[in-house]
Amino acid sequence: MERSVRVKVFAPAFLHLSALDDEGYVTLPEGADVQTLLKALHMPMPLRHIGCCTVNAVRAKLKDTLKDGDTVSILALAAGG
Amino acid sequence: MKGYCGKILIVNLSTGEIGSEAIGxxxxxxxxxxVGLGAYYLYRHIPAMADPLGPDNILGFTSGLLTGSGSLVTGRWMVVCKSPLTGGWGDANCGGTFSPAIKRCGYDALFFKGISAQPxxxxxxxxxxxxxxxAHLWGIDTVESESLxxxxxxxxxxxxxxxIGPAGENGALISGISNDSGRMAARSGVGAVMGSKKLKAVVLAGSRRIAVHDSARVKAISKAYAIKIKKAALPKIMKGWMLPLMGxxxxxxxxNALMDGLAVAAMNKKWGTIANNTVGVPxxxxxxxxxxxxxxxxxWGKYRHLNPDRILRRHTKPYACYACPIGCGGxxxxxxxxxxxxxxxxxxxxETCAAFGGLILNSDLDAIFYINELLNRAGMDTISAGGVVAFAMExxxxxxxxxxxxxxxELSWGNADAVIELLRRMIQRRGIGDLLADGVKKAAEKIGxxxxxxxxxxxGQEPGMHDGKMDxxxxxxxxxxxxxxxxxxxAVVNYNLSRIWEFVSWAPKVPAKYPKDKDYAxxxxxxxxxxxxxxxxxxLDGAGGCLFAVLTGLNHWKIFDWLNATTGWDKTPDDYMQIGMRIQTLRQMFNIKHGIDPKTFKMHDRMSGKTPLKEGPLAGIALAIEPSMQSYWxxxxxxxxxxxxxQQALDHLQLTPLLNGEVF
Incomplete structure (x- = not known):
């Protein structure tokens, strides 16, 4: 059986959120990197490559490998209030 | 007493008497x-149906309970009075340096009664x-007056x-009060109240220390927050032209989905509120x-001119409010x-970019810069002024x-030259400007x-630049x-970012993702x-907190912990929310005392989509606003x-003695 990692994701609603479970976690194959996650969320190309996400509150690179229990935060806007 | 001074200054401008009162x-x-202390004082001392521009109105400047304690993003000052715009409770708040200055003089609030014979x-x-x-300052703008x-x-x-500037002196009901060379506590017509009292300015130069119960604990919480904010940063290659795509x-x-508040802080650090300029339109x-x-x-051909990167090109100096690590100003x-x-x-x-951008179909960014300074110096609210100009254009x-x-x-849509001239006339109350200087409600009543x-x-108040049909x-x-x-x-977005359900027992939990339709039910x-x-x-308004800090999430910005560490109290978040409820109810009771029918505060039908928009992202949306108001009440x-x-609610909140005129 393929091993997997489960990461908590905070993402803006305009991304493809079907990959998230009800608690906001995404399950990925072990060894998956940030780019894999952003692809799963259908992050548009111009935004995907600017490094606008953090892993455990540290700016992440696309090639960074995700570990089980990591928290990934993707850019957010408070428009609307 | 820890975190607060325990006394207020009371100035009678009619007699020149200055005294103080201890607060238990x-x-x-x-x-x-x-705002809580302000509501306490104003409810008791402004007689029912008092003229907002008469001697019975009271103008208060209050500091936050956490201001000066060593906590972060808690340096906002509040102005309170009976509003000449709405006829009910009025308040406005602003960042800068004025809030700690009040406490450094040894007071938590300054209240002004009566009317002076001379400025x-x-x-x-x-x-x-x-x-x-x-007298030598009357007629001089806010920036020059402050310098003098x-x-x-x-x-x-x-x-x-x-x-105040000329707008407040001339009694424009959409005028505010400035500090730090043009930063405005702009709402509720507070500038007109100050002008009516012939009070040009308040100058504070105290240097007293503010006592704190557990300074080490306050500092520890602050340090943890500051580290998180320091790390929150967008990459330099993130550009303004990408924002419309997000919109x-x-x-x-x-x-809708839960976002991380620290990511919002990163946006605010890079651009400030103007990050929304080109997101909010699409x-x-x-x-x-x-x-x-x-x-x-x-x-896009028009709103692209409001790209926040274009605004930052003129940026010469960033600044932050007192004790704020976010620093969205410049x-x-x-x-x-x-x-x-x-x-x-x-x-x-x-708010200013939207009020003088899309609201009036203007895409001349230089005009917006110019209007910003014109109104800041005049002491006029840019939100209300934009609303009035849009009304006049239509x-x-x-x-x-x-x-x-x-x-x-020629008041055609987007005619920036005409707008600037119209604003000058509003500030000076000349011609058509006299009609418009008191806001759209008063102007429409006069027109018919x-x-x-x-x-x-x-x-009676022009709304902020956020469409309720979207949130x-x-x-x-x-x-x-x-x-x-x-x-x-x-707002929905505020609630979701605050993560308040992690602290307050009765606050509904928000799932990680959910259909947006649920927000409209x-x-x-x-x-x-x-x-x-x-x-x-x-x-927040009792503690001096900033909304931008709430948006970073209460899991990071620990206001409840700061309050306990500062005061020595041992209150739970539920206890504090009860205090918030008490303040909100007291403000509502102020309105009831002054004859306001809360139903008349319902926003204009156009805002709720009674006749829905036919085009754009909000096409077809109509809010069930009356049932929502009833549900809230x-x-x-x-x-x-x-x-x-x-009465049951008043008793539960222990407000009845105050409302009956008893001191509690």
């Missing part, structure tokens, strides 16, 4: 400081307070100054063409703009206001019923707030979220049909 610990425990200003330092002649006062009141430490995707999304947040249009009327160089009259201005806020398009009325001004469809307001809790708060039309009280859960927004905002324990707090 129990008042702070029940109402905090800031005066109050000077206060560690040795006491005095009223001084201000600083020279005149030379002190060891640079004084902090709150001052368009938001408009197309059927879902996603529907920004009202267009006097709330009757959409991105179809103000497309100074812009504008010496080459238009007639070159102004050398600098504060970086325009999103009246002009429909022949209700003609060139004969405007003395030749034919103008009412274009007079977009809530309870339905924003629309609800526009309509149920004791100071209606305010965009800073609550009229039900107990959404009413309870709105209640939480209101209570939390009252805590019921959730707060107020009568669901009238919006009047029930």
């Amino acid at each position: 610990d129990d008042i702070y425990e029940m109402l905090l400081s800031g 005066v200003y109050l000077y206060m330092d560690n040795h006491g307070a005095s009223l001084r002649d201000a 006062l600083r020279n005149e009141c030379k002190a060891q430490k640079k004084p902090s100054v709150a001052v 368009k995707m938001m408009a197309g999304s059927k879902n 996603n529907g947040d920004s009202p267009i063409k006097n709330w009757g249009g959409s991105v179809k009327d103000y497309g 100074i812009s160089a504008i010496q080459d703009v238009r007639d070159g009259r102004f050398k600098h201005t504060h970086k325009p806020e999103y 009246c002009f398009q429909n022949g209700i206001i003609t060139k004969a009325d405007t003395a030749g001004l 019923a034919i103008a009412q469809p274009y007079a977009v307001h809530a309870g 339905p809790l924003t629309g609800l708060h526009f309509s149920v707030e004791p100071t209606p039309g305010r965009h800073t009280i609550g 009229v039900n107990e859960e959404n009413a309870r979220k709105a209640k939480a927004n209101s209570c939390l905002k009252m805590i 019921k959730e707060l324990g107020w009568d669901e049909n009238s919006g009047i707090p029930t």
